[in-house]
Amino acid sequence: MGYNDVKLIGAWPSPFVMRARIALNLKSVEYEFLQEKFGVKSELLLKSNPVHKKIPVLIHDDKPICESLVIVQYIDEVWSSGPSILPSDPNDRAIARFWASYLDDKWFPTMREMRDAQGEAKKAAISTVMEGLAYMEEAFVKISKGKEFFGGEKIGYLDIAFGCFLGWLRVNEKMNDLKLLDETKVPNLWKWAENFCADNAVKDVMPATEKLLEIVKIIAKSKAP
Amino acid sequence: MGYNDVKLIGAWPSPFVMRARIALNLKSVEYEFLQEKFGVKSELLLKSNPVHKKIPVLIHDDKPICESLVIVQYIDEVWSSGPSILPSDPNDRAIARFWASYLDDKWFPTMREMRDAQGEAKKAAISTVMEGLAYMEEAFVKISKGKEFFGGEKIGYLDIAFGCFLGWLRVNEKMNDLKLLDETKVPNLWKWAENFCADNAVKDVMPATEKLLEIVKIIAKSKAP
Incomplete structure (x- = not known):
């Protein structure tokens, strides 16, 4: 999995960011972790999530995906390089x-x-x-x-x-x-x-x-x- | 599709109930529409959705499914008798x-x-x-x-x-x-x-x-x- 294809905008203390990180770990997907600074929102975050301006944002092949549970489902659907995250039934x-x-x-x-x-x-x-x-x-x-x-x-x-x-x-x-x-x-x-x-x-x-x-x-x- | 297998607890003015009804219509699934009375919650509703006590609840094969968007996704996954509701990509x-x-x-x-x-x-x-x-x-x-x-x-x-x-x-x-x-x-x-x-x-x-x-x-x- 190309490292440059997958970026995660986040911050380590956020529980919502952690969801995306665990899902990526489960699928053994390497990613670049772009950490936001406390109290300042990066240009990339504002551009990638203009509606909520919130972390996490997963950027895959230059396309942003926002909202932690949406991201976890996306990771599950895109990568088969690990166990299924959603149940099958x-x-x-x-x-x-x-x-x-x-x-x-x-x-x-x-x-x-x-x-x-x-x-x-x-x-x-x-x-x-x-x-x-x-x-x-x-x-x-x-x-x-x-x-x-x-x-x-x-x-x-x-x-x-x-x-x-x-x-x-x-x-x-x-x-x-x-x-x-x-x-x-x-x-x-x-x-x-x-x-x-x-x-x-x-x-x-x-x-x-x-x-x-x-x-x-x-x-x-x-x-x- | 057996009529008795599918029940929907709801009320016609609720936009959230309408979601489940449209999804069932798209899949041509017949269902019994159990309408709640204004201001009173039925025993069946309280038993089927004890956490939120809210409509809609879809009951399929005696198992309750709650939350409108969860219901729509469930209907899409269970019935192939109509077009896919979620996009494939x-x-x-x-x-x-x-x-x-x-x-x-x-x-x-x-x-x-x-x-x-x-x-x-x-x-x-x-x-x-x-x-x-x-x-x-x-x-x-x-x-x-x-x-x-x-x-x-x-x-x-x-x-x-x-x-x-x-x-x-x-x-x-x-x-x-x-x-x-x-x-x-x-x-x-x-x-x-x-x-x-x-x-x-x-x-x-x-x-x-x-x-x-x-x-x-x-x-x-x-x-x-």
Whole structure:
């Protein structure tokens, strides 16, 4: 696979960028990682994603593809140099897509709110995040059928969609001094998270919690009056 | 196709339900349309979509599929009894998915806000909606390559994702006494909308603007103190 054909505009702390990186790793596709600087958007990003002006953008043969889940599906459809990322059965695919969209539309936005919320709003956010983890625990048991991953024996679409948030989940645990991914409450998910982070396609792109905590400090500083 | 195998929980005014109906029409799949009553959620809906408790839900062989775009992709993957709904080229698929998600995440929510907004907020919403139409006009020219639809000679994924909002777009035009889909500003989109609404898979499920305006009155009444 020609190195110059595939570029990824991104930044290492972004969970959405991580999705594209894991999918490329799974397919053993080499790519040039063009990292955006904090607080400045590159000309290439603005040109490649004029609507949202957001990372990640995959550039393949000079054509930009935007939106992380669109990118993951694109990678799966273009490269057969690795396991299938989407399940082959239409019903399984629909279920994986349903949960991925739940995570992006409801669960992760609430986890992001959690960090800054206070008092009752924080309690409500924590409760929604915990409810979401309970949903995902139940979904994992049904979907994985005793295997290690949502995708079975290998990491698949929903593993990537959910797993990319594990770093930020741990940051939220640290900052709020609470256990969200609790071994006693969501034991299957807890084990899945261990397996996911240890996977060859993941371990080098999953940021350490300490490094993400430094990013939180930089963001807080940039917002300070 | 056995009639009993396919059920759709929905309501005729919902643009998201319309997506599933158009996709089923395109594939000539017969289905039982189980309409929800306004203001009450059926036991079947609550059981079939416990996370969002929202229509549409497609029930196929007793298995529920939720989320309109997930349903459309499912229908495309399961039934070969009609034209393909998603484009066959991965890049075209990615572009169709990108715009569908833009419409759901940004454009339609702003159009919904437009109705109730006042003053400066209303002006800003109108401007965002118009900007979205300009994006879609440009996208149409690129994607359709001179053909009638985003999908080429036949209605496809992005036609369904966007076209389902045309009824509510017209309601917004009437209520705000302005032209959004303007023949002089977005001529290709204007023509596309005509073709879309006249299509055999669409014409019987696209509600008349007057009927939707009655629904707006019912909703307003239900919210009045």
